Amino acid sequence: MPRVRRCRYPNCHAMVTMPHWYCAKHIKYEAEYLAKRERYRMHSSHTQREVHQYNTVTRNRNETKQTQYEFYRTKQWVELRKAVLERDHYLCQYCLVNHRVTPAKTVDHIVPIEYDSKLKANVDNLAVICNQCHHAKTKWEQLTYGTGQDNKIKNVNEIFDLRKIVENME
Known part of the structure; x- marks a missing residue:
């Protein structure tokens, strides 16, 4: 049995077969939704890279700094x-x-x-x-x-x- 979910369009209760997000009546909104979702995903991963970079590059930029931060652990x-x-x-x-x-x-x-x-x-x-x-x-x-x-x-x-x-x- 295929997996289903509810259509993402507000107040629409139609069920949609995955991987789709919108029913046949509202399918025109799916491309816009997927683009927005991808932009969010890219922004989110960019933010994660910045945090990772701070922790591995900025905080531990040299041996002295690394030793200082290790003391706190x-x-x-x-x-x-x-x-x-x-x-x-x-x-x-x-x-x-x-x-x-x-x-x-x-x-x-x-x-x-x-x-x-x-x-x-x-x-x-x-x-x-x-x-x-x-x-x-x-x-x-x-x-x-x-x-x-x-x-x-x-x-x-x-x-x-x-x-x-x-x-x-x-």
């Missing part, structure tokens, strides 16, 4: 992250400097590991941060330390004081 990082979240009570430490209480689940390196990789597992170099502060701090790090894509690392003193960082972020 270790048991050591999972335990460090959990300890810092509990220590800071799941509150953004950067917002607390400005007397705002903001819940957060992201743990951030105060001094970026791209700038000083020796501090990546140091609990004193970690703080809980909300998304808004994280975006602002990332921009500040790019200007101050020269971190990020296509930037050159600068020779500056490391800043560990959250108050100074928050002042400079604003």
